[in-house]
Amino acid sequence: MAQGTHFLALLGARVTRIDIEGSCLSDVHDVLWNRDKERLAAAHDPADRARQLVSHLSAVDIVMHDFLPSEARALGLDPDSLSAAYPALVHVAVGAWPAGHPHQDMPVDDALALGSAGLFDEQQPVARDGPLWLRFPFSSALAAYVAASGALARLYARNRSGKGGPVSTSLVQAGLLPMMMHWSRAENPTPSVQFGMPKDSGATLFECADGQWIHIMxxxxxxxxxxxxxxxxxxxxxxxxxxxxxxxxxxxxxxxxxxxxxxxxxxxxxxxxxxxxxxxxPAQPVQPMGALFKDEQALAAGYVVQRELPGVGKIRVAGAPFHLLTDTIGPDGAVPPVADVAQGAPKLPLEGVKVLDLGAFLAGPLVPMLLGDLGADVIKLEPLAGDPMRPGEWAFNGCQRSKRSISVQLKDPRGREVMERLVGWADIVHHNQRMPAADKLGFGWDRVRAINPSAIYSHVSSYGPAGPRKDWPGYDQLFQASAGWEQEGGGEGNPPMWHRFGVVDHLAALASLLVTLAALVRRDLTGKGEWVAASLLGASMAAWDSYMDEQDRLAPAPRLDSMQMGEGPAKRIARTSDGWIVMSSDDPEAPHRLARLAGDRPVDDWMAGQPADALLAMLKAGGIPATRLTLDNRDAFLSDPANRALSLSISAQHPVYGAFETIGGAWNFGPDLRLSLDLPPPLLGQHTRMILSELGLAEHAQQLLFDEQIIRETRA
Known part of the structure; x- marks a missing residue:
């Protein structure tokens, strides 16, 4: 949650953090994510605290918190109370699991959320079998973007209706976004969908003569x-x-x-x-965390920021993982008046927004998919051969729902005319092509701006929009390597490990989603489009949980042990007599309480002899948060009635697969707004005729384009 409001601060919001006793972050995280905020200590007396909150909530646009549902009710921060008292307020809640789920009262902790959802069992350990502790805190890193993006989507809807309301998400919902590639089921699966990407698929990591590892794609x-x-x-x-x-x-x-x-x-x-x-x-070295603080490209792209903080001194921290590349606020810094955009009460957060998706692979197409989930009308324009990731259907399907597809030959002037009609139609043009290729194919920034000055031009690159590597190719794997996540994930003394979740791709996509929504909201002030950008490099660094001081020393960060079991005596996974558990406590007394529970026996031996439920009860009584570590959870998760009721898992009818089940939405917007999750991943050019008709192209003109193989349509 602190990182989510940090991103809003980087986008220009004035953020006040109210420090409630028991809610403080570690010193390192406080420096990283609260450094640009106003600070206010909460009153100790409950009545005074309530009055304090009231005085602030009446003057803000957004409030964001990570209290459990019972805690929120006690503070008057539950959705019903906030909506009744502050109708225009956007209020965002982040949990471990969604409110209303049987696990809703789980502490908001990465390890507990990922372990209970089954993701600790979705990665092959380096040197043994079984589950592992994931050092990459990617559920909270993703949830920060999801929460902030949900706030902006609700804010955009408020501009149209005058009504605020709730937004909620969870570590599990955010952490499951990468699992859309891996957790799906089809009534009639193709071989690719059936095969997927097994945990033991490996990665193209190689050791060189100097003992240094490199990742090659x-x-x-x-x-x-x-x-x-x-x-x-x-x-x-x-x-x-x-x-x-x-x-x-x-x-x-x-x-x-x-x-x-x-x-x-x-x-x-x-x-x-x-x-x-x-x-x-495409290749990069496997480096320790922090090495990119001195990297030429990271510096040139603005992903390294030097700050001087009281009590800390001069430090280097990761900069904003996104860019606003055009200035659309009025002349002389004057902000134009808010446009009159009231359109009645929408049923979807982004109802009426039109998106042209020109991306390929994952980091590009994922953003339009999420915009589509939020209610935008998304058209995916593909070449006649299709998105290069289509043959890997298991991965393609993880970032392509909520879209319609048109297939066009852009190298032909007649195909380019079709694309330009779509550019003129769109509110947002999004892609992740290298910019020289985009310019060559006719959808660079200058051309899009000339066709549609009000369009938001959103680009995801590998290395950022400036610097010597700005046009280099890149993949998730390269930035897990260079940013230190592969070394950290392998554990002490082990070879590096690529996290098969494609986490950096997803982080970059969510950074792009956030800045795109910010530009969409800002367009209500200016009436103009702008160029926004995100990158794999920037996103990989923004997820760091450390900073560098003047002596080039990194602030303390968790380290994973050699067996990939955890980060400390009370932050690890453990085998029991009938399964596995995960416990996660930062309390310095927790290891001592754990040792007292074990008595004279070694802690691991004692836990291995206990049934999981009995052990969890003892840990709870000892004040050590813990939960079952779920194994082989795909089918159980997709079928769970509680997950289906909250749209954590969904089913849609696909023209080839029949019933297609997958991970559901990343947000909940309460009773007045819903997500749009009905469109399954499209076939190549499945909607070509429909889209051309909507663009006003006559049937005879369409047929000529088909006959000349300028456009393509696939039918089931």
């Missing part, structure tokens, strides 16, 4: 040195190296992974990286 043999070494390696030697990966779930590098692995061990990492970069092969 794309064809390593595009490097002349790799191609030459492969050609010179005797066939029997290549076969011997490749035999190591003969049983690999996914045969990377056309079955030559073992040979490439041996070749990479012959030279130091810096030489290989120079070679790959010169050959346009």
């Amino acid at each position: 794309g064809a390593a043999e595009k490097s002349p040195a790799i191609a030459k070494a492969l050609a010179e390696m005797p066939r029997e030697v290549r076969d011997r190296h490749n035999e190591k990966y003969a049983g690999a779930v996914i045969p990377y590098l056309d079955g030559e992974r073992g040979a490439v692995e041996a070749i990479l061990m012959t030279r130091p990492s810096r030489e290989w990286l120079t070679e790959f970069w010169a050959s346009d092969v």
